[in-house]
Amino acid sequence: MGLFSRLFGVKPKQETQTAEPVEYKGYLIYQEAIPEGGQYRIAGRITKEIKGEVKTHRFIRSDILPSAPDANDFMLKKAQMFIDQMGDDMF
Template sequence: MGLFSRLFGRKETDKKEEDVEPVEYKGFLIYQEALSEGGQYRIAGRITKEMDGEVKTHRFIRSDVLASKTDANEFMLKKAQMFIDQMGDNIFQ
């Protein structure tokens, strides 16, 4: 079956995404989820908050790429905190 998957271009989707531990900031949860891309990592993540019994989510992917996953995640956290400070609950509109 592996041979057919390689022949027809099927990517491995059986790998479990690693569990991301969120960082709490001013009532929001920030998930750092750098994306591997060509040997580098694209800055990406999610910001969530429970509002009126519903979990709202804002996902973003930046054009920036960095050499390490740790650096990309740290940069994402700083950008997300700045975004929260500027927009507050308006992030979800």
């Protein structure tokens, strides 16, 4: 079946996971590690409502770790540091 899928462009279904946000200093951090070559790229989103509008900053790093929980934990730490340094200027 794999050969025919590749020949006819059928892509396997990817599991969609809804990340539960972590609140930090009024921001919501969504940890969304990206699977890549059997490992996971550190990625996620930082959101905050400002003047009635939800602002989003997409966060993708070049770092790759062996497991999704490790990548998500590292993303959380990096996002918190980014929030401390940039604040609302990130938007």
